[in-house]
Amino acid sequence: MEAKRIVDLAQTLIRFQNTNPERVNRCADYCADWLREAGLDTRVYEHRGLKSVVASVGSGSPTIVLNGHLDVVPAQPELFEPRLENGKLYGRGSYDMLGAVACMMLLMQDLAQTPPDCTVVLCLVPDEESGGELGTGFLVEQGWLGDIAICGEPTNLDIAIQSKGILQIVVEVAGIAAHGSRPWLGRNAILEAQEHYLTIASLHFFHEESPFLGKASLNLAKIEAGKAFNQVPDQCKMGIDIRYLPDQDPELLLEAIRKAVPSAEVKVHFQGTPVNTDPDNVWVSKLRKHSGTLFFGQEGSADTRFYAERGMPAVEFGPSGANHHGPGEYADVQSLCEYKSILKQFITHVKDEGHEV
Ligand SMILES: [Zn+2]
Structure with missing residues (x-):
């Protein structure tokens, strides 16, 4: 049988x-x-x-x-x-x-x-x-x-x-270190990274829709930052996993991200067609x-x-x-x-x- x-x-x-x-x-x-x-x-x-x-x-x-x-x-x-x-x-x-x-x-x-x-x-x-x-x-x-x-x-x-296509990126943000008791003397890289993430998430790419798949998505998957409680962090690395729609162009998406967060360095970790x-x-x-x-x-x-x-x-x-x-x-x-x-x-x-x- x-x-x-x-x-x-x-x-x-x-x-x-x-x-x-x-x-x-x-x-x-x-x-x-x-x-x-x-x-x-x-x-x-x-x-x-x-x-x-x-x-x-x-x-x-x-x-x-x-x-x-x-x-x-x-x-x-x-x-x-x-x-x-x-x-x-x-x-x-x-x-x-x-x-x-x-x-x-x-x-x-x-x-x-x-x-x-x-x-x-x-x-x-x-x-x-x-x-x-x-x-x-x-x-x-x-x-x-x-x-x-x-x-x-x-x-x-x-x-x-x-x-969906895969575009995994690392966004590196540089700040200015200072003593944790005087944060106003530094620039906090973690807080700046958070703003960058929200800026990236608001790009029009994430609002477009396709009939079979709905919208593209992004997941803030990794954060590496901060060394001590009494220090303003001067480095923050974010790992973002983007799943884009088949009709979207990953090169244009990357270009738009780099333009939206010009003070950060954006590197590609992995791409999948x-x-x-x-x-x-x-x-x-x-x-x-x-x-x-x-x-x-x-x-x-x-x-x-x-x-x-x-x-x-x-x-x-x-x-x-x-x-x-x-x-x-x-x-x-x-x-x-x-x-x-x-x-x-x-x-x-x-x-x-x-x-x-
Ligand atoms: Zn399987």
Whole structure:
């Protein structure tokens, strides 16, 4: 029975406890052996100590890339002993995203029996929860691209076509030190930084809206300042995490910030490309016809950004569940079955004329 196959494999993957490189690598080796045994052309890459697995089947265009990350965030030990209850598979990674990975692997096994009229590439990667550079970032550099990438992130069977860009900045403010008993003789860098933060937050970029994502956001994530109670601080460093809308230009945003706080030094800590996939793209709209679900935008960033950076349509599409990254994470077993079946229908009918399904 289909549900049992999916649940069994997802449980095996969850038990690997993929919270550190050694465990993720062990799981990657297991997946590679499993895929080879299923008759798939399979390759294991190792990049800076982390393994990625690529398996492919079929030939000709389009090339559909299925992408799943094997790493999970830490959890209490009981979440690594998966359990099935009322149609829900509980366990760390069941929802984000080893349940989806199990569906993708089993789908590849089916496709090895009946090769599709297109190329399907499965990329199983590490490092997504830490930024993705060493997994999907690396595979994209190796040329593993295609006509559409589907990342199996938890989306409740809806399709995320957008995600916000990341601009993390450090704002350095210099003040003038003085004795704490005579603050009027100095210039307090912490107070000045606070004003700068409010000035940045009031920029028009943070008031613009997009239909899928609402507004851009900023989070004052770090403050480093102050050495002694009896001293006016002459240095303050703020770390601000900005998530901008796909249509906003990070260069213009940075320029506006520098102009708004000319006395401070603004440095870029990290930048991540937004995802802005065209909903009318032929493969994206075909996937949607088969899923029958909604398009939406994600606040957070995922491995889709590496494909988007190269101009490739990328979506997040995964099963239903709840509590990813939290206690009580689960995936809905029925939705796992649906998920696999939607992907299969999409791949099998990808070349059909028109959009009828
Ligand atoms: Zn994820």
